[in-house]
Amino acid sequence: MGKEIKILSPTAILGYGFPRSSWEKGLQAKPDLIAVDGGSVDPGPFYLGSGKSFTDRSGVKRDLRYMLNGAVELDIPLLIGTAGGAGADSHLEWCREIIAEIAREDGLKFDLAVIGAEISKKKVRDWYRQGKFQENGDLPINEEEIDKAERIVAQMGSEPFINALKEGAQVILAGRAYDPSVFAAYPIWKGYDPALALHLGKILECAAIASEPGSGRDAMLGILGEDYFQVEPLNSKRRCTPTSVAAHTLYEKKDPIHLPGPGGELNLEETTFKAIGERQVEVRGTRFVPTPSYFLKLEGAKKTGYRTISIAGVRDPIMIREMDNIIREVRAEVEDNFQGDIDPSRFHLLFRTYGKNGVMGDLEPAPFEGHELGLVIEAVAPTQAWADTLCSFARSTMLHYGYAGRISTAGNLAFPYSPSDFSGGAVYEFNIHHLVEIEDPAGQFPVKFSPGFEGRDPDA
Amino acid sequence: MPKISLIELCRVIRSKNAGPFELTLDLIFKNTEDYEKVKEIQGINPGLISRLYRVPEKDVLSLVYFDPARAIKATIKRPYGAGSLGETDVYGAQQHAPLLGVELDLPADFDKQ
Numbered sequence: 001m002g003k004e005i006k007i008l009s010p011t012a013i014l015g016y017g018f019p020r021s022s023w024e025k026g027l028q029a030k031p032d033l034i035a036v037d038g039g040s041v042d043p044g045p046f047y048l049g050s051g052k053s054f055t056d057r058s059g060v061k062r063d064l065r066y067m068l069n070g071a072v073e074l075d076i077p078l079l080i081g082t083a084g085g086a087g088a089d090s091h092l093e094w095c096r097e098i099i100a101e102i103a104r105e106d107g108l109k110f111d112l113a114v115i116g117a118e119i120s121k122k123k124v125r126d127w128y129r130q131g132k133f134q135e136n137g138d139l140p141i142n143e144e145e146i147d148k149a150e151r152i153v154a155q156m157g158s159e160p161f162i163n164a165l166k167e168g169a170q171v172i173l174a175g176r177a178y179d180p181s182v183f184a185a186y187p188i189w190k191g192y193d194p195a196l197a198l199h200l201g202k203i204l205e206c207a208a209i210a211s212e213p214g215s216g217r218d219a220m221l222g223i224l225g226e227d228y229f230q231v232e233p234l235n236s237k238r239r240c241t242p243t244s245v246a247a248h249t250l251y252e253k254k255d256p257i258h259l260p261g262p263g264g265e266l267n268l269e270e271t272t273f274k275a276i277g278e279r280q281v282e283v284r285g286t287r288f289v290p291t292p293s294y295f296l297k298l299e300g301a302k303k304t305g306y307r308t309i310s311i312a313g314v315r316d317p318i319m320i321r322e323m324d325n326i327i328r329e330v331r332a333e334v335e336d337n338f339q340g341d342i343d344p345s346r347f348h349l350l351f352r353t354y355g356k357n358g359v360m361g362d363l364e365p366a367p368f369e370g371h372e373l374g375l376v377i378e379a380v381a382p383t384q385a386w387a388d389t390l391c392s393f394a395r396s397t398m399l400h401y402g403y404a405g406r407i408s409t410a411g412n413l414a415f416p417y418s419p420s421d422f423s424g425g426a427v428y429e430f431n432i433h434h435l436v437e438i439e440d441p442a443g444q445f446p447v448k449f450s451p452g453f454e455g456r457d458p459d460a
Numbered sequence: 461m462p463k464i465s466l467i468e469l470c471r472v473i474r475s476k477n478a479g480p481f482e483l484t485l486d487l488i489f490k491n492t493e494d495y496e497k498v499k500e501i502q503g504i505n506p507g508l509i510s511r512l513y514r515v516p517e518k519d520v521l522s523l524v525y526f527d528p529a530r531a532i533k534a535t536i537k538r539p540y541g542a543g544s545l546g547e548t549d550v551y552g553a554q555q556h557a558p559l560l561g562v563e564l565d566l567p568a569d570f571d572k573q
Contacts, residue, residue: 250531271528
């Protein structure tokens, strides 16, 4: 040790992009590592459930082209976490194919390691039977829920990355990972303080979001020393301030002082944030408190059904006044019409009233006032055909519904589109979001090496 | 007593998911003096959050005053997992509006501080 480690974080999520000028400044700083987080649960359960990427292929390829070329040119590691947004095997394969394509197109060669994060249902069931699950309030876990999950991933810590680095991997592509892991693994491997490495990783995983003005589409440089780290945005239009960096541990977290992760929690009770010059901030004093045993977070999503929606506006003040009654009566007519064909317990019919409580639902404290409503009719049913049918029927019933006090008798809804209905495909929900106690932090995540990878392997 | 609104006191007022099952609210103050004053009187407290969002106080999972960022963070239980049936805001990013209307009673000498 003694030397500082420089870590380049080009963007908040792989595919979100970064200005070319910031990237070039990042390379000029001669980083020891480039790392990027590829995902998030924020976009909802669809991506884990369906196995599709949440980030766009062209955007991801554009970012990866810079990063792969940069890593090869400087001969430094490149670590990528939570491939494809959700980090299951299909996302990993999707991202690996993009890497292979770039390697072929640009004539690159590197030692590649791919680390899986999808956990078999059998293994999850075994953990459940062995009592390894920690209860999670209102999300009951049982074998039926495990079976229903389309796929289940675990958030890996730094350990699997460290193992791959030890084996000589230069480019590491991983499935679902605890966001800071890709930044912290290399310095932890090199003997730096895990607490500072992880806290730095927490900031870098959002790239320049912790600067002012913040941006997820711009690069940040982290510099880690023996008992401190510094962060600096690479775009001179931005600056880090003690407040902007301290405030970052608030972001998307429940508690800014105790930040739990694989193996333990970061404790910020004694952390200090000090300005260094105009644009840099130095952080000291963060501690890591290991938990008595090691917990991994599991994420799973199950299919709820299929969705069809119809969008319409309402301008008639009498209709608006009567809306709650109309919705209730239309729902009853839909249920009545298909009695014997589909039981109401097997589908969901939702009416969203934008302008009234469309954004906050039951949490909305403001009384309604306004002269028009945006209406979204939504049906979720066991098949797409049923969702189409139910949405269509609710829409046509509402269009011509003779509500109390009606004086506009030609039609109740203003449709912006023809066709008026949109089939939305499969719908998912998170049904596993639990901690499990495990023995071996790296053992759950299989590593596949491709030494001298050039984008061509028949078994890929 | 003079009333002062959170919009006047805060530089940032925002909401966001903290994982799929929690919604977190952040208030970042413009200056340390105002923050300290609000902290002293515990102007933001679980009771207020419970009333604003019409959730039982037990569903206000945490409320933390975080000095280094002169910020207050409250986290409430989401009514359902993010993106589940009936979801209105997958990212939870537009649930901050009730905070914008909050006015606090601060001690009379507040302005002189």
